[in-house]
Amino acid sequence: TAGSRRPMKLPAPSVLAADFANLAQETQMLNESAAAWIHIDVMDGVFVPNISFGFPVLEAIAKHTTKFLDCHLMIEKPERYISQFAASGANMITVHAEACPHLHRTIQQIKAEGCLAGVALNPGTPVSVLEDVIGDLDLALIMSVNPGFGGQKFIPNAIQKTKRLAEMAKQVGNTTLKIEIDGGVTMANASDLYQAGADVLVAGSFVFASNDPKATIAELFSVAN
Ligand code: DX5
Ligand code: ZN
Numbered sequence: 697t698a699g700s701r702r703p704m705k706l707p708a709p710s711v712l713a714a715d716f717a718n719l720a721q722e723t724q725m726l727n728e729s730a731a732a733w734i735h736i737d738v739m740d741g742v743f744v745p746n747i748s749f750g751f752p753v754l755e756a757i758a759k760h761t762t763k764f765l766d767c768h769l770m771i772e773k774p775e776r777y778i779s780q781f782a783a784s785g786a787n788m789i790t791v792h793a794e795a796c797p798h799l800h801r802t803i804q805q806i807k808a809e810g811c812l813a814g815v816a817l818n819p820g821t822p823v824s825v826l827e828d829v830i831g832d833l834d835l836a837l838i839m840s841v842n843p844g845f846g847g848q849k850f851i852p853n854a855i856q857k858t859k860r861l862a863e864m865a866k867q868v869g870n871t872t873l874k875i876e877i878d879g880g881v882t883m884a885n886a887s888d889l890y891q892a893g894a895d896v897l898v899a900g901s902f903v904f905a906s907n908d909p910k911a912t913i914a915e916l917f918s919v920a921n
Contacts, residue, residue: 705890707916708733708766708876709909710900711757712748713846719753722904723760729910730917733764735878735898736786737846740771743795744844751784758785766896768816768878770843771795775802782809790814790837790876793825803832814876818842819851823861831868835896836861841879846900850880855892862893887919 709731714722726734736754741747748770758765767786771777774791775798781789789806793815796802806813814835815826819842826836838861840854854877865873876896877889886897899916906912 705895705920706732706897707881707886707903707913707920708735708896708898709903709913710735710737710846710878710898711753712737713900713904715904716749716753719756720760723757725910726763726913727761729913731763731913733766733788733896734761735900736765736767737900738767738769738771738781739844743772743792744770746844751780754781754784754786764788766790766814766876768814768837768898769795770816775805778802778805778811779809782806782811786811788812788814788835790816790835792816792818792843794818794821800829800832803829807832814874816843816878817857819853823857823864826861827864830861830864830873831870833870833873835874835876836865837876837878838894839879840877840881843879847905848880850882850885852885854879855885855888858889858892858894881916883915883919886916890920 739748764787766788768790789811803813812834816837841848874895877894878898881897881899882902903909903912
């Protein structure tokens with residue numbers, strides 16, 4: 697199946713749903729958890745109708761963790777800030793296709809900074825937008841909610857998009873591409889998403905609003921591989 701094409705599947709808790717007044721403890725909890733990645737949601741109030749946080753928060757988290765920092769930039773013209781995200785501790789930088797007229801150039805810019813490069817697609821954007829860059833990508837992010845807020849309802853069409861993207865990656869021979877799904881992920885859809893070919897499942901409110909976030913991360917990890 698498409699899902700067996702790459703071995704390492706994992707959950708990526710999103711700190712967007714964390715308690716920002718207790719960021720050190722939240723980061724410590726993630727350090728002790730089964731999550732290898734931490735998802736960082738940056739919103740500019742222009743590309744999306746909400747503002748989250750920027751460099752100081754990323755730097756604070758980077759200082760307290762050795763986990764892989766997966767930065768999702770929901771910002772207009774992200775090319776203006778790539779080097780600053782890299783300097784602030786980002787390991788993966790994902791930009792939105794809809795925010796980048798010179799997408800190919802922006803991907804090369806991310807790689808030149810020594811980071812892995814990802815491109816995200818809104819629910820209304822077809823996977824075909826990635827046709828001419830998919831060979832260059834380390835990650836493709838399929839939004840399963842309209843970006844801007846945590847705690848929204850999962851849009852099931854993301855499962856079909858995951859399958860199409862896995863097929864596209866196979867066709868161009870990108871065997872290391874990671875497919876990440878973001879928004880509304882819970883135990884109700886995690887297995888289906890992994891089986892469709894997803895490698896990384898972002899989970900914000902499902903993890904941080906649970907009684908035992910570490911146990912919830914472990915639960916998401918248990919259906920991954
Ligand atoms: C949404 C963000 C997501 C968000 C997911 O715009 O990109 O990463 O944190 O939150 P949940 O898991 O609550 O949908
Ligand atoms: Zn995100």
